[in-house]
Amino acid sequence: MVQLSPPDSVPGVPASPAASASANLPTLEVSLPIRRPLGQSALRVFPLAIGGNVFGWTADGGATNDILDTYFEHGGNFIDTADSYAAGRSEIMIGNWMRDRRLRSGIVVATKVGKSADNPGVTAKAISRSVNASLERLQTDYIDLLYLHVDDSEVPFEETLLAVDDLIRAGKVRHFGASDHSSNRLVEARVIAAQLGVAPMLAVQNHYNLMHRTSFEGDLARVASQQRLAVMPRFALASGFLTGKYRTKADLGKNNRGTELANHLSKRGQRVLAVLDQVAREQSSSVATIALAWLLSKPGIVAPVASASRPEQVLELVAAAKVQLGRHQVAELDRVSA
Template sequence: MTSVMDTRMADTKLATTSTGPVASSPSALRSVNRQLGASDLHVFPLAMSGNVFGWTSDVVATNAILDSYADAGGNFIDTADSYAAGRSEIMIGNWMRDRRNRRDMVVATKVGKSADNPGLSARALTASVHASLERLRTGYVDLLYLHVDDESVPFEETLFAVDELIRAGKVRYFGVSDHTGNRLIEARIASGQMGIAPMVALQNHYNLMHRGEYEGDLARVADRQGLGVMPRFALASGFLTGKYRSRGDLAKNERGGEAAKYVNRRGHKVLSVLDRVAASHEASVATVALAWLLTKPNVVAPVASASRPEQVADLTAAARLQLTRAQVAELDRVSA
């Protein structure tokens, strides 16, 4: 009998090129995995965030979380050199080494906020990437994000440094995090003028409770440039899991303060609709909140974290949950 692990490994088998892996998923997964912008990366529609690895999740919990994610077909891991002062990357790298699955995974990391190499000068960026590669125990990063918009450094310097890393095979593709629409346009123009690799991805704060920052200018620019969008804080600091419904709920969790701003009349209305939609699908509130993001143009994979392996199933279930048009419209209306 074929085991679950054997099936997963067959389903997520990757073909190799000189610069790294290229997804070649069979039809069973092709209907779920999504192409990331203009790249040849095909990723599971839920990116597992490493922001708690090495912080609130120890090695045992981290390995169990990543095992559960991979067993569900997940292949997209999101981290940063600044998460837990680099420990997140170390734990992910050790997990991939122990599981011998680096070529099955699409690894995204971010640079620009580390204490050792802050900012996006050519020197800092190059040093940061080399340090990340060492911690991740890999020769290349599939997707590199510029974690900050460092306006103290000419954009051309940063972009040229990224292009050199791409030409050297150390980075496959790059994107940005927390940049304005105007800066995205500047980057595209500069890339064209310099004849270097354009960005393919955007990571930005976006969820049912926080829509204005992304929807509008950023969304229009992302659409025009064909960027793959990875919403971060996809569950609004846990509020969209449904576990924070009162001030008392906030007090029970040491991280509840991050969700406090959503415990209000609007938040309760959003949860009420999520409860109703979730019940109709026999799904969790978190699954529905993530599935809503996946209905939005250019969204490839929301980024969400789990602090325990048993939470992973609700996250990955969003990849296969089909909301009706009426349900999407109702969630649009109540969260506007």
């Protein structure tokens, strides 16, 4: 095991090197990274959340450790997973990594409940059982950010919000948010939370990238701004299309999400890649990095969620935090992806 030295103390980052790790282990120095506030909380997160959806699926235990090591070594401290990813194996692998590296206090963990086969839905009982199961798999006493992974209109929002508030009061959850909820439902949740006197949502996670803009831009973006919600776009690289590695039908066989990618092999998709290529050359960067940097240029975006199946892919993801796109470059990407 490699001992990882965390950055200087800031919220969401440990104040000292991995506590109690053996002194004879080699140390990897980590420079103070960029941090963004996580909504209205005291937490500060790296502006790229590493997605755990591949852990236990296309990335085994060894690969997962390598990916997370690389992410942390380059300043990352924000891991996004769900109780349904790989039937819970993603949370187990993340928990093992945090335990072995002794880094729990330096990591902001976001997980989701509502889609697991064992405890489906967002009833009070399902949420309580799901969170307790996630805590056990993650080997931790608390979850930093809990998302409602589904929006079930059949379950009264009052029941769901009270259940989450109970978990917050118990110290098992620090903050919570919504995943794929409509703008109207976010407004409803805020009104009910105020009436009940319970904790309001802090964050929202929705499908948003250069190829998929309309579902977020507009009412959802407006409500997120009004409520000062931290926005974490998921599918930030459009299932890999925005890496630039899939440009023909022949390329689709290289990816487990070939069907999703095929939808982007259109004239519009090719135009988007052409402008990404141009901006990547101008920035001496990669296509994936520029696609993430475009998201980070948008108001309210805190940390896009992107996954990697190999540690070398992580470098392109974290590089987006340091790229400053020019106004003309952003405008060109806006235009071509409209």
